[in-house]
Amino acid sequence: MGRPIPPVGMVRRGRNRGVPCHPDRRLRLGLQKGCPRMGLKHNLTFFLLLSVSSPLLAVPRLRLSQTVVGPVTIAQGANAPARSLEIFSVDAAGANSETAALRPTFTSTVPWVTASVGAVRNCERREGQCLPVNLTFSTASLQAGAHSATVTVRDPNALDAPQNILVVVQVGSAIPNSINLFVPPDGSSDTAVFTANSQLLTVAQTQSGGNWLSVVNNTAGSFEFVQSYLVRASHLTGMAEGSYNGTIAISRSNFAGDNKTATVNLRVTSQPIARLPETSIRVRLAQNSTRILRRLLISNRGRGTLTVSGATGSTASGGNWLTVEKVPNFNVVDLNFDAANVAPGVYRGSVEIVSNAVNSPQTLPVELEVVAQGAPVITAGRVVDNAVFQEGEPLAAGGIVAAFGEELSYAAPQGNTSLPLPAELGGIRVFVNDQPAPIFFSSYNQVNFQVPFNVTPGDGRVRIDRGSTRGNTVTARFVAANPKLLRLTLRASGLNIPEARDYFGIAVNSDGSLSLPRDLGIPNSRPSRRGEAIVLYGLGFGATTAAGLREGQASPGDPLPRVASDTNNVYFGALALNSGALTEALYIGLTPGFVGLYQVNVVVPEESPSGEVPVRVQLDTVSSEYAIVTVE
Known part of the structure; x- marks a missing residue:
């Protein structure tokens, strides 16, 4: 068999090599120094992360029927109609239990949405009892466009608390008047998505090039409040390079501003077509805590060679909380968010990226939500294995897992550089069933650690403390083995x-x-x-x-x-x-x-x-x- 072959880019004892370098924040291993900024040959690995287990008492476990409300579409000058969701508690098997013991409280990051709780009742979409949560809006003063806020649900006696609800209000129609799509002449397609608060009648037509345009309702169920529509433009056999025009006639919306005809412009080209990894970025950051880096890798879904030549950022309010830098020699743009001396609130800005692509320049909306400093919070359900990062999967004894959340560490991102791994890194400690766990990597919103080999299979608890500040406790399920390639x-x-x-x-x-x-x-x-x-x-x-x-x-x-x-x-x-x-x-x-x-x-x-x-x-x-x- 010979000696086992170590993987590309991993860290070995006695030599500081092998921590993978990757622009994706999920793939941070934490035992590295001197990694280059980018490069495919350095991007063929992953990150190290952790969680743990033990029997749980009959303590409520907070659950929300949904964590996103909206976009709620309204006319400018109007107050959005009230919306509701449900909260409940579950046992280890996921069945409703102890809901009556919940004592939730609510805070909002903006004044235009508030939350209140009603009396225990039968759940609307599951068996058992739930508590209704009512969201009321005062949105008449909001300007046209999308506005977002966070409503935090806290319960000091519940596990998996606190939890956040993202609330989005769209003032004016969310359906664009014009959609521009780009494809190479190779049979591929380009897509765009828009949303509405009701089921629509959509009719797609093209003026030339054949039936290259389609629109489908991409929503999971017709009962959903927000309906998502996927617009697809495809290169058909025989379509030459050039521009093609089409329209989408939209009707039957309960919001008058959605009933219109949108134009669709398709460009078939052999030039580079830049693709951003995200359509918008929203960062939530504690005041005077640390800076957060979001790295954008701009890829080419067209032909030729893509070259990103520059990027700039601007903010509409809140001062200079956003800095943008194009990484030399790579199609990578770094966005740094800094909440130092920024008052709590929600602030908007944008990033413009310039390249030789046919769809340049591209504009990326960004948003910073600043909150007062608080305890470290692991997001419920976000202690996951480092191979597939899938929520709900059991975690293996000795496994490498990641805990995602916010305010986990106020120090700069830090990876361990020697073995054995420490029990404290970047001012934070991880506890699995109240026992310390070794740490690979620490940062504001991600901590990577290893599950103890002797963890008891079943339900367990995970907590992260920052200095002397105790964090929340979340639940996770552990098994002897759950192999992932x-x-x-x-x-x-x-x-x-x-x-x-x-x-x-x-x-x-x-x-x-x-x-x-x-x-x-x-x-x-x-x-x-x-x-x-x-x-x-x-x-x-x-x-x-x-x-x-x-x-x-x-x-x-x-x-x-x-x-x-x-x-x-x-x-x-x-x-x-x-x-x-x-x-x-x-x-x-x-x-x-x-x-x-x-x-x-x-x-x-x-x-x-x-x-x-x-x-x-x-x-x-x-x-x-x-x-x-x-x-x-």
């Missing part, structure tokens, strides 16, 4: 590939190259070959044979710390569980010299399908989600 997330690295194709695993061939298709053009990569030994990397595989290994410690290399499982199966071509070409792994266990990182050494079976092949790993009682390996 790590993926590269190439779209986040700027690669222009369809989202459905972005499941390539961190898989290393026998010569150290990455297992990727040749058409991606990534250096030091090639498809794997049948009969070749490859290494895949993952998290959450659970306990191993390493006696005495504690969380936060680097894994030993002799003897190899194998996973404590009698079943070590790997399936090639396995979109469904336990399907595809079956082979037994040579080794499944911790990667020597690393913390919480697992690897799977396996020979690609002769029966493996060719092409982009989904791979799953099966232990005794659990299977991993799939990742893609390329086989030829």
Whole structure:
């Protein structure tokens, strides 16, 4: 088998190398120094994070029927109609329990929306009892455009509290009068989205080029208050480069301003087409706490070579809380939000990005919500594993997980630079079932840590304290193992590939190259070959044979710390569980010299399908989600 192959960009004991550098805030590992700003070859890894468990008493667990209200569309000079939602408490199984014990209070960041609670009643959309929350509006003085605020629900006796409700009011129609879309001449499409407060009748027409324009209601259910509509313009066979015009006739809205005809302009071009990773940015920051960096990677979904030449920012009020910098030599723009000496409130601004793209310049709306300093808050449901970041997934013993929230740390983002991992970093400590947990990385809104190997399966509690300020307590579910194969997330690295194709695993061939298709053009990569030994990397595989290994410690290399499982199966071509070409792994266990990182050494079976092949790993009682390996 040979020595296990360490993954690209990870940190090893005794050498400060390997913390992945990535513009996406989720992918921060925390054991790094001197990483370059960007570059695809440095972006092929991930971040380290944590959470923990223990039995819970019959304490209320706060739940909201929704965390976003709106956009509520109103005419300028009018007060928005009242809206309502429900709050309730659940037990470990998710059933309503102890709702009558809730004692919620409410605060709003703006004066134009207030909240109040009614008496316990039967829930409208679930079994059990709920408390109705009524939102009332005083929006007559608001100017045209979108306005947002946060209503915070607090309950000192409940777990998973406080929680926030984002409230959005749209003064005037949210449907644009004109929509500009861009596609290369390759059969692809471009989309835009608009919302309304009622179901609409939409009729799409084109003046030339065929039926390239469509509109569909993209809402999950007709009962939803906010209806979302997806506008799609597609390049059809035979469409030459040039401009094409269409219209969308909109009627039957209960808001008169929505009933209109919007023009749609489609440009088919071989020029670069810039794509921003977000359509708007909203940052919530405590006054005089720390600066927050949001990094934008501008990608090219067209042809040619995209070059971003500059970016500027402006604020409408609140002073100079926004600074914008184009990162030299990369299509990356850094946005820094700073709430120093900014009074609590909501402030708006914008960022303009200039490039050689056909759709340049692009304007990105930004918003800063400043709040008074308070205790650190983990967002309910946002203690997640570091492989897929999926809410609601159980967390494995020894797993690397992330806690997301706000005011977690007031220090600058800080990653640990040596092993074993510390119990305190950046002025914060993490507690799992009231026991300290080792920390990889700390920042204002994200903390990465490791679940103890001896955590008791079942419900548990996680808390983060900042200095002497105690944080809130949130619940999480823990299991002995919940294996996840790590993926590269190439779209986040700027690669222009369809989202459905972005499941390539961190898989290393026998010569150290990455297992990727040749058409991606990534250096030091090639498809794997049948009969070749490859290494895949993952998290959450659970306990191993390493006696005495504690969380936060680097894994030993002799003897190899194998996973404590009698079943070590790997399936090639396995979109469904336990399907595809079956082979037994040579080794499944911790990667020597690393913390919480697992690897799977396996020979690609002769029966493996060719092409982009989904791979799953099966232990005794659990299977991993799939990742893609390329086989030829």
